Amino acid sequence: MLKDYSFDQTAVQTFDDHVALALKTEDLQVYYGNNHAMHDANLAFPKNQITALIGASGSGKSTYLRSLNRMNDTIATVTGKIWYHGVDINQPDVNIYEIRRHIGMVFQRPNPFAKSIRENIIYALRATGIKDKKVLNQRVEQSLKGAALWDEVKDTLDKSALALSGGQQQRLCIARSIAMEPDVLLLDEPCSALDPISTVKVEETLLELQKKYTIIIVTHNMQQAARISSQCAFFHLGHVMEYAPTATMFSTPKIQVTQDYVSGSFG
């Protein structure tokens, strides 16, 4: 049985004005029909850092993440504000395609298209109107290098992406996202379908990528959150319970529910 934790007691950090933020949500609510899946999420994400969203299954962390680049548009009702470069992007008149080009997303299950490795990357670039072969090839190389996949696939760029291993496919999906040169990269449990060695590779890639991008990652794996993230938010039953620097969160959590979750005596 799950203990009844009070949702009144939360500990969510805020940032001073001099901290550069990439993204910020204000009173974000998500409803699936009548189901209130996310309550009052007030989180801010500092630039060029990795922020981990942790919590049990059904705690709303994926729901929250998918709201950030409006991937929930057709499935859920999202209210509240999402600030990005001073614009509230949770407005109906905002161009969602433009948003998604700046806020990329990588999914839980590696989902390359049934096309070649090269085609997977240039698909979205072509969709934005880039036709110059030189530019396309350059972006392919850059993004594959960025995702630490280049050395493994540089000779097989025209082979099917489905022939790659799961870990390689996931790094291809990351490469595909960063080829769009986004600001923010959202990752929804990117390693849950991968073996430990592939996981390490993806994590190393992310640590490298935070120099250029702001990364928000949902993970089930607390060790992973501890290894790679600077900030960490703990979600519980659709509420953000605690948000703090990762080291603080894992050593001295401020509230009981976080304490129980990170120490493994949850529920």
Place this chain on the structure above:
Amino acid sequence: MEQTSSGFKQEDTQPKDWAQQLHHATRATREDWFGRGISYLCIGVIILVVASMLWFITSKGIATFTHNHVNVGQFLTGTNWAPDQGKTGALPMIIGSFAVTFAAAIVATPFAVGTAIFMTEIAPKRGRKVLQPVIELLVGIPSVVYGFIGLAVVVPFMRHLVGGSGFGIISATFVLFVMVLPTITTMTVDSLRAVPRFYKEASLALGATRWQTVSRVILRAATPGILTAIIFGMARAFGEALAVQMVIGNAAIMPKNLISPASTLTSQLTTGIGDTIDGTLPNNALWSLALILLLMSLFFNALVRIIAKRGQLSHER
């Protein structure tokens, strides 16, 4: 004994004959035999029926060539069809069949794919609730009804529009278009729904628009299924007899244009089969037309299988 130590309580103190116990038939094994027997019987009957039909049509169909000594090449390329006078050029009907089939498929495919995209991507709820039953209803309407509507509406319309009798390939194409549209649409809908959701998500998350996602990812992934749908539609058009016969005019002459009476393999069969005597050349020649139809449907089937196999390869992970 071994089995007592594993916690079983043994009621029988006599040592059991385990070899006998584990080999003899029980109700369970007899049920298996019974079930297997029934399914073998059913499949056996079906194989027998299909095989004898194939043999029957083939043996009758080749009698024209073996018994009446008609040259196969002349049969397939001759343009003069009057079997009662010994003239058996089937090319007009072959051309007629292919013309109406391809024309109907070419006209129907854009409409079918468009409808299917609307039903799956643009208005999935209305698609499932309203359009799906309507289209399934269209599949079930008997072909004589389509033919009758064609005769009452399409033929007079064509007569008004372009003159002549109104009978011809274009009228047949129109009727077949309406008949194959639901077939192609429902199968295209199925193949679009079978495209994994993550393809769509991946594309949208990269900032591709809905239209780009549909045209470059979803339709691309569904292509084998859509081709299969078109071939099924063509098979239906190729084999349709009654509705075509009612609007095409049934003149066994080389079609010179789309608006003068022509005929197809099927329409010639249905018109002619009652007027011939078994075993004579006119009768055998009609069987040869039936053989061509059979070979074509086998060809369509083979094509579907090849495409399905190709499609599987491209989705393999």
